[in-house]
Amino acid sequence: MNRTLNVVRMQLVNRATYIWVPLMVLGGTIVITLAIFGLIASNGNVEVDMFGGGAQAPLWYFAVVGVQALTLTFPFSQAMSVTRREFYLGTLITAALTALGLALLFVIGGFIEEVTDGWGLGGYMFRLTWVWSQGAVVAGLFFFSLAMLFFVVGFCGATVYKRWGNLVLTISLIGLALLFVAGLWLIGQLQAWPEVMAWFGSLTPISLTGAMLAVAAVLAGGSYLMLRRSIA
Amino acid sequence: MTAVIEVKNLTKRYREKTAVDDISFTIERDSIYGLLGRNGAGKTTVMSILTAQNFPTSGDVRVFGEAPYENAGVLRRMCFVRESQKYPDDATPLHAFRIARLFYPNWDQPLAERLIAEFQLPVKQRIKKLSRGQLSAVGVIIGIAARAEITFFDEPYLGLDAVARQIFYDRLLEDYAEHPRTIILSSHLIDEVSNLLEKVIVIDGGRIVMDEDTESVRDRAATILGDSAAVEAFVAGREVIHRESLGRVTSVTVLGALTAADRAALAASGLDVAPVSLQQLIVRQTQHAAPADEGALR
């Protein structure tokens, strides 16, 4: 357990990767979004609340972190005589801690927006109505699982690459895309769009959180199985 | 002597080639081994398999009596910094050493600092911006300061100039003398490292062609030089591993230590005897053993 915790410390040694850059990305997005809100608001009386998608920016960065956790830190962990299991658990724990931090910031941002009525501009990037429809805790959990999902997708993709190489990874991605398109076609064929839309409408944050965590768990489990046979 | 590593019938096969072909050897504790061979002979593959960074196709590997795969108890007592080691993005040598300190229980920080000064390593500069020599220095410092019970050095001096290489050899020997441990050093610069080695294992084409005490091998061959007829007369019946001619002068490398009687006979025939360095012996012996492969690209 001690060595696993040391993996966490190893990942955090370069504080930039897991702390400063996500904060900078978030900070940057906030500034840009606020500027946009300000511009729109100053153009005239806005009746409707504005919603910006800025909160997602750190998530994409987090997916990249997931990739690099494997491509760059895994080989070094091997040189440090760390087992694959210790590396895997330690890295996931680090990701979870960071995701937790991001989720907390997301919730705090939401509270700020609630209190200031949207930064005094009626603009919201954290307190997105649907996400907060079941309360702050669920909103936090939602954002946490979204962040973990992004991380694990990056990590898993990189593990496929390490284990089987470029070709297999590309084929998998194309395969997934084809499956998705096939799914859309099938829905069309069965004229099931109304049902699909209804189902989407009935989704609650908690159910989507559950789904995301389930997918993340599956991808994470698969990553571990592949990691066990990967060569740095 | 206790064996710390036991390898039996190890084979590693890739689709295109067999990198390691049914090799067996033992590593005794607290000795310095040279794992010698040409580029592509299989040295890095063997070391990767011993440290569970790579997997055997077949065969058995035991380190401290156990299989090393995912075995934290065994792995933490080994250190293997490979020749082109990858480091975390934007990491500096300082980060790398700080992390090494977390994982290597015997890490000696004052020693690391002394080495950093001697190699003049800029510790706050990002590793990806370092020169090849400085990158090697990082690996060398980790390898020495970690004081792991089994330490592997994989061609550790690439990019290091002659002065830096000498620093490495000197500091390694010095620390080994005070803190004995098992060291396995892979190299294709045989003569440069030969004085450090207690034992040599030579790998050629994935097979072990020599596994001996360095001292036993040192006087194993001699080069006889002189008039062709006289030379041929002397070497008749001996194992010749190399032959060169220039006009009427022939130079022949023979296996087998020369006795006093031999030397007298040589002096009487007016033939010269030249010593054969470890590198020459290994090169000539491996060329001799596999003449068919000499043109093959690796």
Added chain:
Amino acid sequence: MVEEGRPLFLQIAESVEDSIIDGSLSEQDQAPSTNELAAFFRINPATAAKGIAMLTDKGVLIKRRGIGMFVADGARELLLGERRAAFADRYLDPLLAEARKLGLGPDDIARLLQARATTTTTEGTAR
């Protein structure tokens, strides 16, 4: 300093023996340690140890428990005796072989020897 083609431990032993013979290492003096020799010649300590072990077996060095290796009493005489016995093999045989090649007989050699010997004893070290 270190020759190719000869075991290092022999060369180490010889180096220590040379010091004893020329007097820089006297009887009852402490001999250089294994680590000192290894560092000086830049060789593996185990090899240096082998050389020291050989000298101990020969009776040139003795081990004093807890302190170290010391030059044994009578070591110098022992080594001188050994070298004198080998002198003819090591130095005279090659000399005679070369002389034969050049057509110099034993009388020629004796004359050269006398001439050279007197000049070196006046210039070189005694004994």
